[in-house]
Amino acid sequence: MKTITKEIFFFLLSILLFILVYGSFKQNPGLGFFAPHWKLIDLLLIITVFFGILGIWNK
Amino acid sequence: MSNNRFKILTTIFVVFIFLAILIINYFDVLKFKYYVPPGNDPTLHTLITREILEKGKTTFSGYPPGFHYIIAGLSKLSDTDPVKTMVYFYPFLMFLSALAVYLLGKQFFGKTVAILSLILYGFISPQPRQTLWDGGFPNLMGADFLMILGFFYFLKAYKNGRIKDIFFAGLFLGLAPFFHHLSSYLMITLIVPISLSLLVLSLLKKQSLKKKLIILGLIFGIALFIGAYPGYIYFGKEYLKQISNGFVAHAASWQKFISQVNKLTPYAPPIPFSDYFLLLSPYLWIFGWLSVPFLLKGFLREKREEYVFVFVWLLIVFIFSRPISLSPMPGRIARELSIPLALSSGIFLKEIFVYFKELRFTAVLAILIGLSILRGLFGLSDWVGKYNPMVFIQDVDMQAINWIKNNTEKEAKFLVAPYNPWLYILTQRSFTEIRLDFDKMKNGDYLYINRYQEGYMWGDRWPYLRVREEVQSRKKDFQLIKNFGSEDERGITIYKIKK
Numbered sequence: 294m295k296t297i298t299k300e301i302f303f304f305l306l307s308i309l310l311f312i313l314v315y316g317s318f319k320q321n322p323g324l325g326f327f328a329p330h331w332k333l334i335d336l337l338l339i340i341t342v343f344f345g346i347l348g349i350w351n352k
Numbered sequence: 353m354s355n356n357r358f359k360i361l362t363t364i365f366v367v368f369i370f371l372a373i374l375i376i377n378y379f380d381v382l383k384f385k386y387y388v389p390p391g392n393d394p395t396l397h398t399l400i401t402r403e404i405l406e407k408g409k410t411t412f413s414g415y416p417p418g419f420h421y422i423i424a425g426l427s428k429l430s431d432t433d434p435v436k437t438m439v440y441f442y443p444f445l446m447f448l449s450a451l452a453v454y455l456l457g458k459q460f461f462g463k464t465v466a467i468l469s470l471i472l473y474g475f476i477s478p479q480p481r482q483t484l485w486d487g488g489f490p491n492l493m494g495a496d497f498l499m500i501l502g503f504f505y506f507l508k509a510y511k512n513g514r515i516k517d518i519f520f521a522g523l524f525l526g527l528a529p530f531f532h533h534l535s536s537y538l539m540i541t542l543i544v545p546i547s548l549s550l551l552v553l554s555l556l557k558k559q560s561l562k563k564k565l566i567i568l569g570l571i572f573g574i575a576l577f578i579g580a581y582p583g584y585i586y587f588g589k590e591y592l593k594q595i596s597n598g599f600v601a602h603a604a605s606w607q608k609f610i611s612q613v614n615k616l617t618p619y620a621p622p623i624p625f626s627d628y629f630l631l632l633s634p635y636l637w638i639f640g641w642l643s644v645p646f647l648l649k650g651f652l653r654e655k656r657e658e659y660v661f662v663f664v665w666l667l668i669v670f671i672f673s674r675p676i677s678l679s680p681m682p683g684r685i686a687r688e689l690s691i692p693l694a695l696s697s698g699i700f701l702k703e704i705f706v707y708f709k710e711l712r713f714t715a716v717l718a719i720l721i722g723l724s725i726l727r728g729l730f731g732l733s734d735w736v737g738k739y740n741p742m743v744f745i746q747d748v749d750m751q752a753i754n755w756i757k758n759n760t761e762k763e764a765k766f767l768v769a770p771y772n773p774w775l776y777i778l779t780q781r782s783f784t785e786i787r788l789d790f791d792k793m794k795n796g797d798y799l800y801i802n803r804y805q806e807g808y809m810w811g812d813r814w815p816y817l818r819v820r821e822e823v824q825s826r827k828k829d830f831q832l833i834k835n836f837g838s839e840d841e842r843g844i845t846i847y848k849i850k851k
Binding site: 299303306307309310311313314316317318327328329331332334335338341342345346348349350 | 625626627628629630634635638641642644645646648649653704707708713716717720721723724727728
């Protein structure tokens with residue numbers, strides 16, 4: 294369970310960070326990319342934080 | 353590498369970061385040779401400072417005068433005009449703010465978090481540099497320097513109970529209201545829930561609540577004594593009334609207090625959720641909130657005061673950046689998220705590598721995080737000349753101002769259309785702004801048509817075009833005296849008003 298939560302946290306975190314890198318390269322400083330997709334990115338952020346809490350709590 | 357050598361290298365790196373912050377923030381001022389600081393507000397700051405220099409005190413009761421006393425003091429010391437003093441002092445505020453953030457980070461979360469926060473705050477976060485754009489110098493001094501130093505000593509004092517820290521906590525928290533009204537409001541709305549959260553944590557840690565209450569009482573007592581008593585002695589009752597109106601005058605009726613606070617909301621309405629990326633940068637927004645699991649672990653599991661402090665700070669400022677009761681100007685409060693987000697981003701960036709120890713995880717994270725920070729740093733070049741559209745006096749304006757000083761009598765009455773706040777200050781002539789009120793066009797000796805500045809934050813081109821149209825349609829009332837720059841709305845034209 295611990296390992297799965299940690300893996301999910303890592304997976305979501307990697308996607309989020311990839312979006313951050315992709316967005317910032319697409320249009321520096323990335324605002325043209327982030328603002329229209331804020332709902333999706335913030336939702337992903339909330340889910341990542343949730344799995345982060347689960348992962349760290351179970352450690 | 354020996355421990356000593358590593359320490360020296362880290363210190364050199366930190367000094368380099370601070371030097372870079374200074375260079376970046378002074379770059380525009382020196383490269384473009386600013387005549388005046390950016391924004392409208394500095395005109396008011398100049399008038400208050402000049403009054404302090406002339407009379408020894410200020411009669412303006414609407415603005416806390418701490419910043420103006422500093423500028424007056426520096427002007428006196430350097431024998432410089434307050435406008436020039438402000439031009440060369442305002443970039444230094446960013447340095448002071450970064451220093452406070454670094455000290456807070458280093459004291460409570462270690463050097464790594466402090467350096468990471470400093471890089472994000474000093475080079476990547478658009479705030480508070482954006483605050484300087486419209487002359488929010490007292491705001492920066494209050495909320496981003498004195499309040500942060502106050503928090504630094506406050507948390508130190510709460511943890512160790514040392515008299516020196518209690519005194520400095522009271523001193524810096526007490527000083528903040530002398531510099532900025534909204535910053536004082538923010539400070540109070542933060543320090544109350546933070547104190548309560550710390551007390552709850554102390555209760556959970558089975559620490560002596562009595563001792564903690566005494567520490568808090570002493571800090572607030574000193575803050576009040578230092579803040580209020582000299583305020584009464586040196587700045588007078590009116591100024592104290594101004595501050596108390598925000599907190600006390602309407603406290604008799606809670607409803608009245610809320611309505612008073614909410615009346616301010618239209619001046620800075622809440623920003624849409626999508627704009628947090630724009631205001632605070634996507635890097636700070638994402639890294640900062642990703643720290644939440646580590647902040648929660650820090651105070652719920654390890655029961656560490658500094659983690660509850662940052663968590664409550666972040667949460668309260670975010671809540672107050674939304675349209676809720678008691679949030680006076682949510683749009684303005686939103687930018688104050690930059691410091692808690694920078695600190696929590698630093699925490700995230702350090703803790704994530706402590707949590708994911710395996711190479712396969714750390715390699716991926718290091719590449720992604722490294723790339724995003726690098727890309728964030730590339731954004732620095734966008735700041736070159738960013739303030740220029742908000743610097744309302746440039747070469748062409750200076751030519752017009754010098755012409756006025758050399759060619760018009762001191763008693764001459766000028767009308768300025770639509771607007772330029774600096775003319776009175778720089779010419780010492782009587783200037784009345786008529787904006788688009790054309791009925792007032794007769795009430796002066798000269799009409800000064802100001803130029804439109806591309807990129808100006810608070811206005812568009814059409815009022816400048818409209819003024820010129822109106823003058824063209826009433827040609828017989830005006831005699832063209834001189835034109836500066838281009839002959840369209842991008843230039844300045846002075847007319848003599850025919851009587």
